[in-house]
Amino acid sequence: MSPKPETAPYRTAFDRHHPAGHDERREAALSRFETLGFPTRRDEAWRFTDLKKLHRAVFAPAEGAIHAVPDLVPWRFAGDAHRIVLVNGRFARELSQVGDLPKGVIFGSLAANPALIEQTFDPTDTEGGQAFTALNAALFADGFALVVPAGVHLDVPVEIVHWGAASGRSFHLRHLIALGAGATATVIETYAGQGDYWTNAVTTVRLDAGAKLRHAKLQDESSLAIHFAQVRADLASDARYESFVLTLGGNLSRHDSAVLYGGADATCGLFGAYLLRGEQEATNATFVDHAVPSCTTTEVFKGVVDERAHGVFLGSIMVRQDAQKTNANQLNKNLLLSPRAAVDTKPQLEILADDVKCSHGATVGDLDEEALFYLEARGIPAPEARRMLIEAFAADAIDQIEDDVDLRAHFVTQVQRWLGGGAK
Amino acid sequence: MLKISGLQAKILSGREVLKGIDLNVKAGEVHAIMGPNGSGKSTLAGILAGKPGYEVTGGSVTYQGKDLLSLSADERAREGVFLAFQYPVEIPGVNNMYFLRAALNAVRRHRGEAELDAGQFLKAVRAKLKELEIGDDLLQRGVNVGFSGGEKKRNEIFQMAMLEPKLALLDETDSGLDIDALKLVSNGINKLRSPDRAMVLITHYQRLLDYVEPDHIHVLSQGKIVMSGDKSLAAELEKTGYAAFGDAA
Numbered sequence: 001m002s003p004k005p006e007t008a009p010y011r012t013a014f015d016r017h018h019p020a021g022h023d024e025r026r027e028a029a030l031s032r033f034e035t036l037g038f039p040t041r042r043d044e045a046w047r048f049t050d051l052k053k054l055h056r057a058v059f060a061p062a063e064g065a066i067h068a069v070p071d072l073v074p075w076r077f078a079g080d081a082h083r084i085v086l087v088n089g090r091f092a093r094e095l096s097q098v099g100d101l102p103k104g105v106i107f108g109s110l111a112a113n114p115a116l117i118e119q120t121f122d123p124t125d126t127e128g129g130q131a132f133t134a135l136n137a138a139l140f141a142d143g144f145a146l147v148v149p150a151g152v153h154l155d156v157p158v159e160i161v162h163w164g165a166a167s168g169r170s171f172h173l174r175h176l177i178a179l180g181a182g183a184t185a186t187v188i189e190t191y192a193g194q195g196d197y198w199t200n201a202v203t204t205v206r207l208d209a210g211a212k213l214r215h216a217k218l219q220d221e222s223s224l225a226i227h228f229a230q231v232r233a234d235l236a237s238d239a240r241y242e243s244f245v246l247t248l249g250g251n252l253s254r255h256d257s258a259v260l261y262g263g264a265d266a267t268c269g270l271f272g273a274y275l276l277r278g279e280q281e282a283t284n285a286t287f288v289d290h291a292v293p294s295c296t297t298t299e300v301f302k303g304v305v306d307e308r309a310h311g312v313f314l315g316s317i318m319v320r321q322d323a324q325k326t327n328a329n330q331l332n333k334n335l336l337l338s339p340r341a342a343v344d345t346k347p348q349l350e351i352l353a354d355d356v357k358c359s360h361g362a363t364v365g366d367l368d369e370e371a372l373f374y375l376e377a378r379g380i381p382a383p384e385a386r387r388m389l390i391e392a393f394a395a396d397a398i399d400q401i402e403d404d405v406d407l408r409a410h411f412v413t414q415v416q417r418w419l420g421g422g423a424k
Numbered sequence: 425m426l427k428i429s430g431l432q433a434k435i436l437s438g439r440e441v442l443k444g445i446d447l448n449v450k451a452g453e454v455h456a457i458m459g460p461n462g463s464g465k466s467t468l469a470g471i472l473a474g475k476p477g478y479e480v481t482g483g484s485v486t487y488q489g490k491d492l493l494s495l496s497a498d499e500r501a502r503e504g505v506f507l508a509f510q511y512p513v514e515i516p517g518v519n520n521m522y523f524l525r526a527a528l529n530a531v532r533r534h535r536g537e538a539e540l541d542a543g544q545f546l547k548a549v550r551a552k553l554k555e556l557e558i559g560d561d562l563l564q565r566g567v568n569v570g571f572s573g574g575e576k577k578r579n580e581i582f583q584m585a586m587l588e589p590k591l592a593l594l595d596e597t598d599s600g601l602d603i604d605a606l607k608l609v610s611n612g613i614n615k616l617r618s619p620d621r622a623m624v625l626i627t628h629y630q631r632l633l634d635y636v637e638p639d640h641i642h643v644l645s646q647g648k649i650v651m652s653g654d655k656s657l658a659a660e661l662e663k664t665g666y667a668a669f670g671d672a673a
Contacts, residue, residue, distance in 0.1 A: 374513040378527035379501035392517025
């Protein structure tokens, strides 16, 4: 086995230049990163992932010069939205249009709201086991912040488009979403770009009692890019966190969701679809911690894997002793379109309480030949018939977004764009 | 319209199922192919429609002067061959209307006709439903998803009406239907009879032929047509069963 890649070049980059503020904490986080080192296949959480693509180069943090940005309309949500754009990990004011927000709502750049930065801090930044979270805590420059006060319903979604175009550089983004008691909001994130860069994002989500957040994300990074994202969500009683992640882009990517229930009767829905081709490798990992009674978790992830691509699903649900009346269902279904495509799927339940309803399941299969013949027997050419079946397969995950037809349409459009695209 | 000569076929990596079939079907004619289970009826329909899983080992099939067996399944459909499935496939996530419009427009493109937009398509659908005297309750559901046996067969007949094939192959369309559903489906088939359309009804029982009167009846047994005749043959079979043709069924 090859030796563990050195962390030293990142120390050099850190010493040479890191964003101002919270110096001691940044130093502690970098030390943590150095202690942990880069993960390898020996780490359970990374055993299916080939990190060679990350070790080809040292991705020094981007320093803020904003490059020319193309028309972002193909990636944008078509409906009304309060919209901001970040380029190479930093807020781009001239591309952003927030408009009027309800009283008390803050939405914009995290760096422009320094008082909010501390709200993104979490002990796992400096003491946790995730190397990339620690590196993010050392190097983050900007991100977005959304704060909605108690009782406020944000009827128009907020949209954050991240454009990456600095080859050889890394963007360490730090995001905050905080909803007061009974507040509601929809967040639509998009990551796209061109070139060979590394996005490393960490999002802190705090939902007070009865708050409801819908968090949608399109990952359509450059086909050369690396994308790691971690979301950690704390839910008070009666809160709901719903996330949908559509993974289309990136060469190597991973989305981690960690949900902690802090009060009874909270629910979360973690949904996603990944459509991969070429030599793409993408992981969706979830960890849901049922520490309190009467919470409900639903997970549905659908994967379509073509050519030599590799999809990974790691789902972990922990039901602790006090978490009676837990409901937890986890489902991962995959479609392999080529003999060289691969999927690793590991749904996992650990149950220490005795009065719970839990289920999990995973499937890996081919396109349904009978369905394909049925469509062809009606005159539909074979390639179109295949596209129809693939779209229907992915739509099953998109349809989990139950009461938002515009958001569903957003993702269906993106899936159709992928289906029409062929290898990039 | 359709000329089958000495057709022999086997299931891929399996046994020989058709052992030399000869059949001529002219435009406007309705042929019934009857026979016991395992006689090769459904295999014949599958091979004519281009279903994968079979290998033709001998003979030929000419359809409107073309070598039918050299065309892919979707090409055959666009050329006007329609197979009503014995077991219509459920396709979750594909809306029935979306599917049918894609199919109709594929056929229309092939014929050099303009594609129908959503409005024109809906109008055509409404007209056909009225003509066939069937309801619109199945349109907005996934293709065959959660349909009863009767609903599935009704959906097949409706698709046939929309696609206006030249050669319709109906594979056990009567199986699993109660009397009301059978009447509805038969009524649809009768309405679609026309001088420039040929139909081949594949059936185990004589029941369907009480409602749809064929011009010719053929008995298929052990991969061969062992007897052909007019509609009176059905009544005779009803009395004697298939045992006379070397089958216990």
